[in-house]
Amino acid sequence: MNKMNFTIDNIPFGIFSVKNGRKRLATIINDQVVDLYALADLGYFDDLKIKKSVFKNDFLNNFISLGKDKTKAVRKRLQEILADPTPKITHPAQPITHHLNDVQLHLPIKIGDYTDFYSSEQHATNVGKMFRPDGDALLPNWKHLPVAYHGRASSIFVSGENFHRPKGQVNASDTTLPVFSPTKRLDIELEMATIIGKNNLIGHSIDVNAAEDYVFGFTLFNDWSARDIQRWEYVPLGPFLAKNFFSSMSPWVVTLEALEPFRAAAETQKPEVLAYLKEEKRHHFDIQLEVILKTQHTEGIIISQSNFKNMYWTVAQQIAHHTVNGCNLNVGDVMGSGTISGKTPDSFGSLLELTWGGKNPITLPDGSTRTFLEDGDTIIIKGFAEKDGIRVDFGEVKTTILPIK
Ligand code: MN
Secondary structure (H helix, E strand, C coil): CCCCCCCCCCCCEEEEECCCCCCEEEEEECCEEEEHHHHHHCCCCHHHCCCHHHHCCCCCHHHHHCCHHHHHHHHHHHHHHHCCCCCCCCCCCCCCEEEHHHCEEECCCCCCCEEEECCCHHHHHHHHHHHCCCCCCCCCCCCCCCCEEECCHHHEEECCCCEECCEEEECCCCCCCCEEEECCCEECCEEEEEEECCCCCCCCCCCHHHHHHHEEEEEEEECCEEHHHHHHHCCCCCCCCCCCCCEEECCCEEECHHHHHHEEECCCCCCCCCHHHCCCCCEEECCEEEEEEECCCCCCEEEEEEECCCCCCCHHHHHHHHHCCCCCCCCCCEEECCCCCCCCHHHCCCHHHHCCCCCCCEECCCCCEECCCCCCCEEEEEEEEEECCEEEEEEEEEEEEECCC
């Protein structure tokens, strides 16, 4: 994959700080982080009637809450300002731009609620075959509703933050007794996260054809999973401690507007879905994704290449279903797409699938092998969309496994 390249067509939003400085809003162009508070201080957004304080903030939530008219206008203004390759803007008291290596990037969103879907048919089929070898791979509800669980918002961290191997109750079969152990099956889930950009009131469902009004943008997302803990705990109420110990998010939120050129038609669903899930126009987003595994002794190797369009349920359907009962979504809620697996084995989005339950180890350049992750291993997820000379990069989400505490 090419080097990260944040173009004028992208203009994502994030949160940065310099040493001893307060957190501020930023965008990024090439490798330059642009300080939006400094621009606001120079009056660049005055005519948009946005308070300067919105740009000096720990999170993007207040900015997103201004609504799409304003956030789109800010993005357009930034494209005008940054179109000049040698910008003449200076501030008497502070730099406008910083090199990416000179700043710290932070979690972009104060996440209220986090829901994780299960919307790739190939992933659900693969997992079903492994977890329920004697039954149908897909459960009867799967093609009628986008299955999901409520996860834990406060254990989502930004790229570069690492975690210690989790421990818990595991049981290798249903006929033995459980034991307490560090997880031996620590896994990734290659996902995208939808960042909700608008509230709906409790009791008010969102129409599937208006659902994108509620999307601010997307990040890369790694839904870390402990498969041995999951296997023993997940029936009957779904994932709990196998998932809530840590999740990882990339620092730049790419807006829905930046992804307009990358809409990809989605297949017609069979069987037909209920009316509230029927879309006038179905589409996914063509975003290329890859997972890199690096150990303490090897360079990184690509272990999976997938695409955000490898989904059965669209983001709009996920939102419509999430709110059909009157459930409220709020600015800053995060919806994980679910593991994004393609049809071919090299496009599977988890080690569970890539190694088929640990049966087919991955061989690394130094001859060592992996089924699940070992201490010191690093996982990097990258993503970008590219078409007709337009490139929209998501950057990366990078995490290293630390030994058990
Ligand atoms: Mn997941």
